[in-house]
Amino acid sequence: MFQNRHNLSERQVEILVGNLLRYGVLFSSALVLLGGVLYLIYHGKETPNYQIFRGEPPAFRSPEGVATSALSGRRRGIIQLGLLLLIATPVARVAFSLLAFMRQRDITYIILTLIVLTGLIISFIAG
Template identity: 30%
Template sequence: MSDTDRPPTAAETGSAAPRRLERSMGRLLIVCIAAAGSVIAVGIAAVISTGEGNSRADYSTFTPSDDGSRSITAILSAAVRLDVHALLMAGILMVIATPIARVLFSLVSFARDRDRLYTVITAAVLAALCYSLLLGRV
């Protein structure tokens, strides 16, 4: 995209650009949560219909699963193969990713508006979120 056909900045249009930003952000949120909700609904239906639904639910003691079920790439590839637990987990990860998508979206908008201070601030928030989800060691 050349410099002349970029969208007008907030300074040029008064409040019009921020309002457009908010509207696209709202749409982004709706798409994200609708997709996540659908994947989870399918996952719940799958667990119930596969016979696992008849076994006993017991969450009274914390027994963390092995590391494989906590790797994002392993979960996503198993979800594609329609592993029901991985499908549910993929939907949950989509829920967790929704705020991250929003921050990424804001980063692009601030950068596009040449707002250096808020581009840096938003990049810092995004870095913290990515660190948490991808590495998760604190």
């Protein structure tokens, strides 16, 4: 009938991680949708020219550039920021889980989570 403090904190961590994923995906999806609707309002009737390849503009090659573009109201910047947040959501989940495992002093899961987080960070830096 009584739960010890350790089980209660594990349940709280599960709820927080679930909410982090849920709201992260909802918020980033809403941003992508908003940016997409705004983009279509202004550019929906344009005919794309597929014969000329245009690479990604310099503003979208860094998270700072994406944030600056989105905050200045550029529609593609809003879409890119939503996608960046969508990618960051599971990474934030891993980082949050690491903090929870550190709080619980669970060495096995701390090591495993550090390995996963290191792999994610390396893939972002190398990619």
